[in-house]
Amino acid sequence: MKIFVSIASYRDKLLWQTVESAISNSKNPSNLQPAWNILVRGVYKQEHSILLSHQTALNFSETLSAAISDLKTNESNEGSKKNG
Numbered sequence: 001m002k003i004f005v006s007i008a009s010y011r012d013k014l015l016w017q018t019v020e021s022a023i024s025n026s027k028n029p030s031n032l033q034p035a036w037n038i039l040v041r042g043v044y045k046q047e048h049s050i051l052l053s054h055q056t057a058l059n060f061s062e063t064l065s066a067a068i069s070d071l072k073t074n075e076s077n078e079g080s081k082k083n084g
């Protein structure tokens with residue numbers, strides 16, 4: 001079972017107690033930890049891994065290379081517009 005917890009708060013000095021209570025009373029506190037990190041630190045780091053076939057990896061690589069090339073071209077064009 002999953003429960004969505006929404007906490008509306010503005011300058012609430014006791015908010016941290018509410019969130020800590022939710023985490024400590026949770027059946028699986030690790031599920032709430034990302035929300036706590038976002039609230040306290042403003043960011044949550046998460047690592048992902050993907051497994052690709054050889055051909056899919058090549059296609060992905062070509063797409064990324066094309067995107068980087070397009071970005072460089074756009075940056076170069078914008079620089080020319082500002083200078084010219």
